[in-house]
Amino acid sequence: xxxxxxxxxxxVLIDLAGVLHVGDQAIPGAVQAxxxxxxxxxxxxxxxxTTRSPRKAIVDLLVGLxxxxxxxxxxxxxxATRQLVLSxxxxxxxxxxxxxAAEMGASDPNPNVVVLGDAGPHFTFDGLNAAFRLLMAxxxxxxxxxxxxxxxxxxxxxxLGAFVVALEYGAGVTAEIVGKPAAPFFLGPLAELGVAPSxxxxxxxxxxxxxxxxxxxxIAGILVRTGKFRPGDDAxxxxxxxxxxxxxxxxxxxxxxxx
Amino acid sequence: xxxxxxxxxxxVLIDLAGVLHVGDQAIPGAVQAxxxxxxxxxxxxxxxxTTRSPRKAIVDLLVGLxxxxxxxxxxxxxxATRQLVLSxxxxxxxxxxxxxAAEMGASDPNPNVVVLGDAGPHFTFDGLNAAFRLLMAxxxxxxxxxxxxxxxxxxxxxxLGAFVVALEYGAGVTAEIVGKPAAPFFLGPLAELGVAPSxxxxxxxxxxxxxxxxxxxxIAGILVRTGKFRPGDDAxxxxxxxxxxxxxxxxxxxxxxxx
Numbered sequence: 001x002x003x004x005x006x007x008x009x010x011x012v013l014i015d016l017a018g019v020l021h022v023g024d025q026a027i028p029g030a031v032q033a034x035x036x037x038x039x040x041x042x043x044x045x046x047x048x049x050t051t052r053s054p055r056k057a058i059v060d061l062l063v064g065l066x067x068x069x070x071x072x073x074x075x076x077x078x079x080a081t082r083q084l085v086l087s088x089x090x091x092x093x094x095x096x097x098x099x100x101a102a103e104m105g106a107s108d109p110n111p112n113v114v115v116l117g118d119a120g121p122h123f124t125f126d127g128l129n130a131a132f133r134l135l136m137a138x139x140x141x142x143x144x145x146x147x148x149x150x151x152x153x154x155x156x157x158x159x160l161g162a163f164v165v166a167l168e169y170g171a172g173v174t175a176e177i178v179g180k181p182a183a184p185f186f187l188g189p190l191a192e193l194g195v196a197p198s199x200x201x202x203x204x205x206x207x208x209x210x211x212x213x214x215x216x217x218x219i220a221g222i223l224v225r226t227g228k229f230r231p232g233d234d235a236x237x238x239x240x241x242x243x244x245x246x247x248x249x250x251x252x253x254x255x256x257x258x259x
Numbered sequence: 260x261x262x263x264x265x266x267x268x269x270x271v272l273i274d275l276a277g278v279l280h281v282g283d284q285a286i287p288g289a290v291q292a293x294x295x296x297x298x299x300x301x302x303x304x305x306x307x308x309t310t311r312s313p314r315k316a317i318v319d320l321l322v323g324l325x326x327x328x329x330x331x332x333x334x335x336x337x338x339a340t341r342q343l344v345l346s347x348x349x350x351x352x353x354x355x356x357x358x359x360a361a362e363m364g365a366s367d368p369n370p371n372v373v374v375l376g377d378a379g380p381h382f383t384f385d386g387l388n389a390a391f392r393l394l395m396a397x398x399x400x401x402x403x404x405x406x407x408x409x410x411x412x413x414x415x416x417x418x419l420g421a422f423v424v425a426l427e428y429g430a431g432v433t434a435e436i437v438g439k440p441a442a443p444f445f446l447g448p449l450a451e452l453g454v455a456p457s458x459x460x461x462x463x464x465x466x467x468x469x470x471x472x473x474x475x476x477x478i479a480g481i482l483v484r485t486g487k488f489r490p491g492d493d494a495x496x497x498x499x500x501x502x503x504x505x506x507x508x509x510x511x512x513x514x515x516x517x518x
Contacts, residue, residue, distance in 0.1 A: 124383070125378075125381070125383075128421070132408070132415070132416075132421075136415050148429050148430075148431070149391070149395075149429055149430075156391070156392060158384070158387060158391045158425075162387070165425060166417075167421065169420055169424040170418070170420065171407075172407070
């Protein structure tokens with residue numbers, strides 16, 4: 001079921017990579033579009049499955065590109081995962097990018113869960129095999145996301161999901177996913193704001209994880225044709241976005257008029 | 260359907276790692292059991308999905324452990340893959356272990372297929388990502404095998420299959436598998452010998468790829484409780500081996516008596 005666009009949205013959830021920027025380049029018009037959206041006074045939350053950078057680095061990148069965002073508006077899959085691990089009192093073995101290692105904390109010498117983030121170029125056979133052996137010994141697997149790929153300035157790049165399925169297949173287990181498209185990752189920020197899913201809108205470039213995840217919990221999804229968007233995403237039989245527009249600027253125009 | 264054990268088998272197919280040896284250690288009694296099997300004069304073929312070593316190194320290892328095997332009796336998934344690529348006139352991008360690179364030949368600078376072997380510790384993010392980008396550009400994926408894991412002296416180790424599913428998931432493609440459990444990998448050696456599947460027996464330690472693959476084409480499968488065998492493999496609802504025995508020595512006793 002495709003949710004309908006609320007006549008007067010009360011909150012907007014916005015994906016970052018591929019929507020506001022690609023790598024260290026702002027998407028054309030996105031800085032100004034965010035200013036127009038800000039002018040409405042609508043509460044905004046930014047949801048990212050990027051787990052290669054700590055939240056501070058994400059804020060610094062966005063602010064450096066001219067975007068008006070504050071750290072406490074940004075929900076990262078990595079911080080949500082850390083919170084989950086803490087709340088359950090687990091002893092994690094972190095397999096994550098060195099840039100977020102400090103944000104996550106140290107691995108436990110006697111772990112009872114394997115926690116996977118996007119280590120990117122730091123994924124090694126030995127690191128994956130160490131995690132695999134813990135899974136074979138009975139540890140469950142938590143993954144920050146299971147995205148397939150994302151777009152960097154020089155082309156598409158394998159994302160965390162490929163390594164999640166590698167470990168799942170090797171060890172015969174199924175990972176628990178914390179970031180998009182998991183329902184709590186969308187519903188948590190809305191609950192904090194006191195906004196119902198039917199009153200919210202999400203803007204994203206990932207058909208399955210952004211749009212599919214949001215719409216599965218009743219949030220209208222606007223798919224943009226930037227970032228990882230590929231021809232055919234707007235005619236996929238499994239996920240039909242509430243709207244498909246050219247870019248973030250067009251999405252904002254749809255919500256607030258003008259543009 | 261579980262094939263029945265032929266009263267008088269006319270050929271025996273034998274898996275190597277986990278059946279005759281684990282790493283550089285012979286399985287106890289296996290050298291002598293192979294001698295007893297040899298004494299019957301039955302034609303033997305050795306089928307291995309190991310793609311980290313060229314055939315010569317596999318022969319040298321086995322002979323060094325005391326096994327009576329000849330190079331032309333050994334069918335490796337790597338050589339079968341090379342043959343397939345040549346027969347189709349493909350331009351391969353090889354992502355393989357450096358030890359078999361010479362046996363496979365050079366990658367084509369303008370590839371039209373990605374071919375994956377078990378690079379083991381030589382799998383890197385950059386190597387996987389380069390293959391991923393070729394898949395995203397439309398190259399099909401051929402994999403030498405899709406085994407989940409194998410046993411080394413220090414524990415279970417991730418096998419090629421984990422990296423096959425990683426690329427399949429990332430790029431949204433399905434690999435063509437050349438080694439076990441693909442039917443031609445079992446049927447080819449039997450065709451050369453002029454032996455029907457119902458007259459042959461396979462001995463292996465991998466429930467799905469050895470036993471499942473052989474039995475799917477009508478070859479009786481004897482599962483040994485060595486190598487990667489894990490408790491429960493002998494009570495799996497999906498694959499019921501023709502027989503389950505303790506080790507290679509017991510399998511030979513079943514076929515030729517004595518032991």
